[in-house]
Amino acid sequence: MLFSLSQGIAVLERTPGTLHAMLSNLGPDWIRATEGPGTWSPYDIVGHLIHGERTDWIPRARLILEQGEHRRFTPYDRTAQFHESEGKSPADLLDEFAQLRGENVATLTGWRLTEESLRLEGEHPAFGPVTMRQLLATWVTHDLGHIAQCARVMAKQYRTEIGPWREYLPIVDR
């Protein structure tokens, strides 16, 4: 499937609602569950997505769009949520994510990107040249990866409670 702006946005604008439906008002046993030491809970994941809204996707896209002298992205801080989320409730985080995402999708839509602007390049700190199209496709895929991760983290909590069904549910051992 080729990337298209409208199909990509269709996913981006749904993610806050998906996470809200999945996580809102769930108890801490689910929200704070992880896959083991050093892995992320649904709470951590929402914090990570918030950080991406603030510092990654739109700022990088803007850098590409402007085609200024400096087109190198700032490296993404993959653990920012551990201090930035401090003291916030899961509901706070879900609301914050929904608000930021709404603003960012509006910004993206407002740019009315053409096929030509999707071919513009920026410089990734590790990969070198990347296109606007790749960046936006990655934003979408990154959302879906973290939705899958939330569901997987939660599924694993019942790894032993499902007894012999573990054989049929590979997600608890993935």
Added chain:
Amino acid sequence: MLFSLSQGIAVLERTPGTLHAMLSNLGPDWIRATEGPGTWSPYDIVGHLIHGERTDWIPRARLILEQGEHRRFTPYDRTAQFHESEGKSPADLLDEFAQLRGENVATLTGWRLTEESLRLEGEHPAFGPVTMRQLLATWVTHDLGHIAQCARVMAKQYRTEIGPWREYLPIVDR
């Protein structure tokens, strides 16, 4: 994490909303996308969940609860959705799933299961004796596994569109 009825129901009652938020009004390129021949699309997955609501979880739990002479489960038909969903729109399926799930959660809640009833056994056609507790934990885990699957199937559609970011997004190759 030990299974508890209230925490399990908290997930079960959220699944229709999660799938609705993720999938409703998405175009066919997303809804009918698969991971390759013989694998399921989000559309197929919702149909599969509907079949489970009708024939699997609550009927099996009822068989256990009644403790009659016949406690052996009917085998689950894992491809029923391919004929049962025929002619139905994605919106039809999401609504049907939400309605059935609502009824089934109400039935489950109405039983007011005790710790003792969670220990009652039925007979799985492949595994032999299984408990009510294992069956209900599996229902929850099965939901989460299919939510993760929907997100993964969609993520894979952009496997090549994300360019070098593929290295950071293992979900597209899982």
